[in-house]
Amino acid sequence: MKAIQYKHSIRPYTTFNIAAHSAEFVSVQSIAELKEALENIPPQKIRLLGGGSNMLWTQDFDGRTIHLNLKGITTLETTEKDVLVDVQAGENWHDFVLWTLKNDLGGVENLALIPGNVGTAPIQNIGAYGVELKDVMENCTLLHRNSLKEEILSTADCHLGYRDSIFKNKLKDQVVITSVRFRLFKAPHSLHTSYGALAQELATRHQTIQEVAQAVIRIRQRKLPDPKEIGNCGSFFKNPIVSQSVFMALQKKYPNLPSYPADQAVKIPAAWLIDQLGFKGIRRGDAGVHPNQALVLVNYANASGAEIWALAQEIQEAVQTTFGIALEAEVTRY
Numbered sequence: 001m002k003a004i005q006y007k008h009s010i011r012p013y014t015t016f017n018i019a020a021h022s023a024e025f026v027s028v029q030s031i032a033e034l035k036e037a038l039e040n041i042p043p044q045k046i047r048l049l050g051g052g053s054n055m056l057w058t059q060d061f062d063g064r065t066i067h068l069n070l071k072g073i074t075t076l077e078t079t080e081k082d083v084l085v086d087v088q089a090g091e092n093w094h095d096f097v098l099w100t101l102k103n104d105l106g107g108v109e110n111l112a113l114i115p116g117n118v119g120t121a122p123i124q125n126i127g128a129y130g131v132e133l134k135d136v137m138e139n140c141t142l143l144h145r146n147s148l149k150e151e152i153l154s155t156a157d158c159h160l161g162y163r164d165s166i167f168k169n170k171l172k173d174q175v176v177i178t179s180v181r182f183r184l185f186k187a188p189h190s191l192h193t194s195y196g197a198l199a200q201e202l203a204t205r206h207q208t209i210q211e212v213a214q215a216v217i218r219i220r221q222r223k224l225p226d227p228k229e230i231g232n233c234g235s236f237f238k239n240p241i242v243s244q245s246v247f248m249a250l251q252k253k254y255p256n257l258p259s260y261p262a263d264q265a266v267k268i269p270a271a272w273l274i275d276q277l278g279f280k281g282i283r284r285g286d287a288g289v290h291p292n293q294a295l296v297l298v299n300y301a302n303a304s305g306a307e308i309w310a311l312a313q314e315i316q317e318a319v320q321t322t323f324g325i326a327l328e329a330e331v332t333r334y
């Protein structure tokens, strides 16, 4: 059995930089080690940890945290047009994007610099600048936590939606994603550059995937706080999706209310709602809302997870009272 560490601090593993401990902690590098770490432990006593960029610990955990450290990128299939690659769950997402750029393979360039690991990417179908994981993912391999049986699930069967998937619903806390397969494209690449901020950033018409990634990196570095400098998990809340009729009633009251089409419904930027209520830049001790990004809750230094969560609830209540909209947290709270 891989060495277990006891009463282990998770602070260095989470981008919120929150002080909390796990009673047991084990970092696994192979499927065999993962199976051993899962065996004979009740599911409620297991917590999975990837890059720690989408979780908020509000208390110590009286169980076993399994840090997924499975590594490796393997090319499985090459055709004239594309390549099928298998990426292990513990690979850092941005390092994988850099690998694709080095190999001139298109598909994930718009998703450059998203923190976290490859194995976690399907859980909320990571997305940015007009591209989502579901656009390039072929399937993923799972290990069922109870039976320790492996299964390959196609992208269609993962039900990937806006920051949503089967892993947040039917399979919540049931499986470990151990690897993800991607279909990546050889040159000439078709680029996705129409998304507002990205289109503005790219000056000329003809671009390479490397230039698109560089533009995305520049925008993200300008816009988003770096977790190495200030603790955060990116967007704390999902953008709410409301029906046409709810939107029209709100628009009557708030004519400047921004919106985006979302199938038959309407997506409203949560940042706008939070900003309207004056939360942008507020600070409660070391917990706060970023001065430039109303959607990003931050830990200035030593905020506890409970303090960050209290601020999140205060925002949720205010948005519910004023706009009648329930803001849903994108970040997993423990």
Ligand SMILES: Cc1cc2nc3c(=O)[nH]c(=O)nc-3n(C[C@H](O)[C@H](O)[C@H](O)COP(=O)(O)OP(=O)(O)OC[C@H]3O[C@@H](n4cnc5c(N)ncnc54)[C@H](O)[C@@H]3O)c2cc1C
Binding pocket: 015, 047, 048, 049, 050, 051, 052, 053, 054, 055, 068, 089, 114, 115, 116, 117, 118, 119, 120, 121, 123, 124, 125, 126, 127, 128, 175, 176, 177, 178, 224, 225, 226, 227, 232, 233, 234, 235, 332
């Ligand atoms: C500055 C910043 C910017 C961000 N920008 C974006 C963005 O543009 N778009 C976007 O979509 N997201 C964004 N995020 C959110 C985050 O990067 C993603 O949600 C990412 O996929 C989380 O990966 P992780 O490995 O860090 O997850 P973790 O925080 O380690 O885990 C998240 C959840 O998944 C579970 N889990 C972890 N690994 C596995 C596994 N292998 N199998 C099953 N369950 C697992 C954990 O138990 C936990 O419940 C941003 C975050 C930050 C800090």
